[in-house]
Amino acid sequence: QITLKESGPTLVKPTQTLTLTCTFSGFSLTTTGVGVGWIRQPPGKALEWLALIYWDDDKRYIPSLRSRLTITKDTSRNQVVLTMTNMDPVDTATYYCAHRPFDSSGHLRFDPWGQGTLVTVSS
Amino acid sequence: DIQMTQSPSSLSASVGDRVTIPCRASEDISSYLNWYQQKPGKAPELLIFAASSLQSGVPSRFSGSGSGTDFTLTISSLQPEDFATYYCQQSYNAPWTFGQGTKVEIK
Numbered sequence: 001q002i003t004l005k006e007s008g009p010t011l012v013k014p015t016q017t018l019t020l021t022c023t024f025s026g027f028s029l030t031t032t033g034v035g036v037g038w039i040r041q042p043p044g045k046a047l048e049w050l051a052l053i054y055w056d057d058d059k060r061y062i063p064s065l066r067s068r069l070t071i072t073k074d075t076s077r078n079q080v081v082l083t084m085t086n087m088d089p090v091d092t093a094t095y096y097c098a099h100r101p102f103d104s105s106g107h108l109r110f111d112p113w114g115q116g117t118l119v120t121v122s123s
Numbered sequence: 124d125i126q127m128t129q130s131p132s133s134l135s136a137s138v139g140d141r142v143t144i145p146c147r148a149s150e151d152i153s154s155y156l157n158w159y160q161q162k163p164g165k166a167p168e169l170l171i172f173a174a175s176s177l178q179s180g181v182p183s184r185f186s187g188s189g190s191g192t193d194f195t196l197t198i199s200s201l202q203p204e205d206f207a208t209y210y211c212q213q214s215y216n217a218p219w220t221f222g223q224g225t226k227v228e229i230k
Contacts, residue, residue, distance in 0.1 A: 046210065046221055046222070046223045046224050047159075047167065047210055047212070047221040047224075048221065049212075049218055049219045049220065049221065052217075052219075060217045060218075062217075062218040063124075063218060064218075096166055096167075103172075105173065107154075107155060107157075107172055107173045107214055108155075108214040108219060109157045109169055109172040109214060110157075110159075110167075110169065110212075111168075111169035111172075111178065112166075112168070112169070113166035113167055113168070114166060115165075115166055116166050
């Protein structure tokens with residue numbers, strides 16, 4: 001059974017850096033084709049994909065936030081870390097991490113997702 | 124970026140109804156389309172991937188169709204537990220974008 005869980009601060013101040021950790025079990029980030037992604041959802045709004053890291057350390061970022069985001073992995077601890085710099089109130093959202101399973105046909109999907117963590121940006 | 128459009132943003136239906144939820148991509152994405160269900164306060168759950176492949180464990184009343192730019196999620200007989208918000212997501216290329224969601228409400 002694959003599970004993921006996000007952890008990090010619930011409140012950050014504007015201009016601060018947010019660091020979120022995704023701790024997972026039931027799969028390995030050394031397995032070919034596997035990845036972990038981050039997706040966020042502002043209150044009452046739609047989902048927005050942010051970043052994805054693959055088993056081979058290949059990384060993808062949403063272009064609009066590329067300069068503020070860093071995604072890394074620690075395979076020995078089964079963790080993926082997302083940092084976002086220069087936080088702003090508009091970044092207030094629930095942040096999810098999700099498993100990207102291997103697919104021989106190349107179809108990306110996110111399954112399953114962590115429970116999410118609400119991050120509020122306010123002074 | 125590929126834009127995903129879901130309209131309407133909400134619809135009302137009754138238990139037992141056949142419900143269809145459309146999703147349109149701003150360019151041809153072949154069959155690179157996923158559907159997720161999200162209930163209030165919960166994380167999204169994958170229903171359909173590759174436009175029409177049912178995720179393991181998902182009831183067979185859910186089905187997906189379409190290719191290119193136009194896609195549809197169908198619930199053949201709406202159940203009480205199906206009242207939720209449904210999102211489409213293109214997996215054709217990064218950034219992997221989601222639609223704005225369609226909320227299925229009780230009539």
